[in-house]
Amino acid sequence: MGRAEARRAQQQRGTRRTTRGRAANGAGADGGSGRTDGGSGRAKKAGKAGIRRFFTWKKILGTFACLTLLGIAGLVGLYFYVDKPDPNAEATLQSNVYKFSDGSVITRTGKVxxxxxxxxxxxxxxxxxxxxxxxxxxxxxxxxxxxxxxxxxxxxxxxxxxxxxxxxxxxxxxxxxxxxxxxxxxxxxxxxxxxxxxxxxxxxxxxxxxxxxxxxxxxxxxxxxxxxxxxxxxxxxxxxxxxxxxxxxxxxxxxxxxxxxxxxxxxxxxxxxxxxxxxxxxxxxxxxxxxxGMKFQEPIKPKAAPGMEGQKGYLIEAANAEMRRQGVSAEQIQAGGWTIQLTIDPKKQAALEKAVQDELEAKLDRKDTKRRPVDQNVQAGATSVDPKTGHIVAMYGGTGQQDHWASNALRTDFQPGSTFKPVVLASALQLKSRTQDGKPITPNALYDGTSGRPVVGSSVPFSPQNQDQQDYKTGDSPLITVQKATNSSVNSVYAQMIVDVKPQNVKKTALALGMKDRKGWPEDKPAMSLGTMSANTVEMAGVYATFDNHGKLVTPTIIKSAKHAYREYKPVQAIGSQAIDSATADTVTKVLTGVVNDGSGSAVKSSAYQAAAKTGTTESNVAAWFTAYTPELVTVVAMFGEEPGTGKQVTLTGTAGGGRAGGSSFPAEIWKAYTLAALKGVKTAEFDLEDADMGEPVLPPSPKTSPSATVSRSPDPSTSSSTKPSTSTSPNPSQSSTRPDPTGSSGRPDPTRSSTPPLPPPSGTIIPPRQ
CATH class of the missing domain: 1.10.3810.10 (Biosynthetic peptidoglycan transglycosylase-like)
Structure with a gap:
């Protein structure tokens, strides 16, 4: 056979194989199509068969059984490997040692x-x-x-x-x-x-x-x-x-x-x-x-353990509470073995205790319940912080755990009142918010100081009274500056301001400054401007220390170090990043110096230091606050009215046989006595307020000018000042959903108020209250 014949024979054999393949695959007339479809079918069937080969029920059950056996074998091995140990070192329980900042011992937890x-x-x-x-x-x-x-x-x-x-x-x-x-x-x-x-x-x-x-x-x-x-x-x-x-x-x-x-x-x-x-x-x-027939039986009041008398118990509990917040369990603390050095300065601590004793306790009669019934209800708490380090240098929790178990410095069941107003101002400055007529909110901005004036621009009606229902004016005009409104703690002004800024924005600023988001924050209500949330003295000290620290967040800490043989403690980062701009913080500080120089905080004015302050008194006078600071020290002093045995909030009016006990009364007196003692021998400084911006000086309009232009609907802060105000009708004062006590913040009549103060000078500078 020649080469040509051999090729033809090979081709014929190939044709026969192709025909048989088509028949086997059920190909139609289109041979190409038949080959393609047939190949796809074989691939699908082969894929399914491959999956079944790997994931059959027998194999799944077998794998599960193997893993179970391995787990059991592991547990059996672990059972024989792990011996029942001796009682742990913590079950025998050692003492904890608590020290002052200078290393001297406060107390030991003693025998378990x-x-x-x-x-x-x-x-x-x-x-x-x-x-x-x-x-x-x-x-x-x-x-x-x-x-x-x-x-x-x-x-x-x-x-x-x-x-x-x-x-x-x-x-x-x-x-x-x-x-x-x-x-x-x-x-x-x-x-x-x-x-x-x-x-x-x-x-x-x-x-x-x-x-x-x-x-x-x-x-x-x-x-x-x-x-x-x-x-x-x-x-x-x-x-x-x-x-x-x-x-x-x-x-x-x-x-x-x-x-x-x-x-x-x-x-x-x-x-x-x-x-x-x-x-x-x-x-x-x-x-x-x-x-x-069974009912709950209330337990007896707790008693201070040996070594926990006076302020010691409160200081130890504050330290333990901070450790728990940092991840150390109560059991790990109580197990002992800790050496905990507090930030408390023993000299400042002694000065604070003496100030409370001299300016408050010595004036109370807690024994004669008939002659002085209110005195039995008075509780005091205080926290003092170094704004540069965030260290709590002194704390007052009460007369002792034998009398009042929970620390008044840490309690959060009372409202801070008007000491919250600087947070509203800080939010306005930080966000560059504008008044109802589109003008920037600054310390020199003008607001209507009429008591009971309904706020405008809020979906929630609110018309708060000022203290003693006092109307504040500039000459015959009802307009006053924000500085004056802060000096005299004018409720009607700050209620309108929080509407202009928006309550939810103010809340964000408050949280950025270190306040806690507890249940009860009235996010969308202008009543929040009067401090209707809960807070404690440590939180408020942190807020004001952040102002003092040019806007850098201060988180007060009471623990300098905590050491244990087998554990590590992660300390609080006391000084954080910038919470608000330095210009905002410094402007707030400058405004609050006016409260001391010419306002409700004048009781603490002294040549020994420069101070910035804010008073606060809550509804029905159940709490009174004085929060103030110097460049060296931030101290919050608070009084609370609490009915013994029930914990019910009651009025402080009548304390020590007097009248209304506001922030500028006992709390301010305690603050001044303590601060003078704490700073004795210290070369005090003045505030560095180069970044403060009081805004453009302004003149109030003539009496004939309607003030409605300043109380119209607030434009968005990003809107230009040319936005036209709304002429919507203000809500009726009787519709107010929350009517606070018409007390503002001061605990005493404000001698600076007058219905006919002189007109401001042509320069439009801040209007000083009349002496």
């Missing part, structure tokens, strides 16, 4: 308040109350809650919210053998040791260990110390109701202590108290009929 009781010394109903609260299946379980532990491990890995679920055995192991860390390693150790403890110890022994190692608050460890701290009895005398409260308390000792609990916390602990009793009925440990 704990008395170990055998189970037969703890009443049966008390035992059952704790089981009902924490672990109803305690007597039957193997010592672990696998689901709860799984959740805890997942939360530790993902950083999610912590939750309960541990058995009594696990909690005993955590208290006695381990620590409070929320790590995967600690959780796994807890599981293994709990299994071993459950096998090696009897249930009554485990229960006794748990009840003797738990922390109940009030420096009480164990049920015996708790019974004495909360009800003044030994554990064997506890009633069912008292036992239920102590069992409920363990969930959040600091939050659920009735002496310091908020209304929300009281509701929560009462609910948990009922939960415990209901579980006891369900468990068959309490008769349902008897349960129906």
């Amino acid at each position: 308040n704990r008395e170990i009781l055998p189970i037969d010394k703890i009443p049966k109903h008390t035992q059952e109350a704790f089981i009902a609260a924490e672990n109803k299946s305690f007597r039957e379980d193997s010592g672990v809650d696998v689901k709860g532990l799984g959740r805890a491990v997942l939360q530790a890995v993902t950083g999610g919210r912590k939750s309960g679920g541990s058995t009594i055995t696990q909690q005993y192991v955590k208290n006695y053998y381990l620590n409070q860390d929320q790590t995967v390693t600690r959780k796994l150790k807890e599981l293994v040791i709990s299994l071993k403890v459950d096998q090696e110890m009897e249930k009554p022994e485990i229960l006794a260990g748990y009840m003797n190692t738990s922390y109940f608050g009030r420096n009480a460890y164990g049920v015996q110390a708790a019974a004495q701290a909360y009800y003044g009895v030994n554990a064997d005398q506890l009633t069912i109701e008292q036992s239920a409260y102590l069992a409920a308390l363990l969930q959040a000792p600091s939050q659920y202590d009735w002496a310091v609990a908020s209304d929300t916390s009281k509701t929560l602990v009462t609910d948990r108290f009922n939960y415990v009793l209901n579980n006891m009925v369900e468990m068959g440990e309490l008769d349902a009929g008897k349960r129906a």
